[in-house]
Amino acid sequence: MLTVNTRGYQGRVEKSAAVVSNDPGRTRISITLSVLVTPLFARPPGEDLMIHTVLNKPKELTVNLTSNYSKPIEVVGVKHTFGPQAEASFKPVEPGLKYQVTLKATAAQVFKAGGRVILELAPGSPVEAFLLPAYIDVKQ
C-alpha cells in the first residue's frame, strides 16, 4: 500500500516507491500513486498575490477566497514569510465560507522574493494552515 498525505499540496500530486525483490530479471520495480488535490479554498482566476511596486510606494493586493470544504472553516490568523517587507491581514466576508486576504508590500527597501501568506485555521479543520503563494518585487 502506498499512502499520500496531501497536507500542504495542491494540484497533481504523485508519490512513487521502489519495490525491491529477488526476481533476477526485475530486482526493482517502481510503483506510483497519483491524485489531483483540490485546494481547501478556491480563488478566482487571475487573483494572485503578485505585487510590483517601487521604493517608498507601498502597494497592497487582495484576493477573495471561497471554501471548497463541506463544513465551515474558521480562519483564526494570518502570517507571511516576507518579514518586515510586508503586512498581511484577513477579513471574513461570510465567516467560515468566504474570506478576503490582503498582502501589503511596505516598499521600505528594494526587495524581490517569492513567499507565502499563511492562513491559520481553527482546530478541527482538515489542515492546520492554508498556504497562498505570493510574490513581491520592489524596484528602485
Add this chain to the structure above:
Amino acid sequence: MHKTIIAILCFLFVSLPLAARAEPRISIEKTRIEMKSPVLEGATVRGEFEVANTGDAELQITHVSPG
C-alpha cells in the same frame, strides 16, 4: 547395471541445471494508480498494488523504498 547408472547420470545431468534455473518472477499488474476523483487538500489517499509471483521459486520482497 552399467546402463542404469548411465541413465541416472544422464537424468541428473539434464534435470539439475533445470532445477537450478527455477527462479521467482515478480508481477505487478498495475504499477501506476491514478485516483479518478480529486480529493480535498488535507486528505490521506491510499493505493493498493497487487504483487504476484509467476515464477517457480519463492519471491522475496526485500524492501520498499520511497522515491
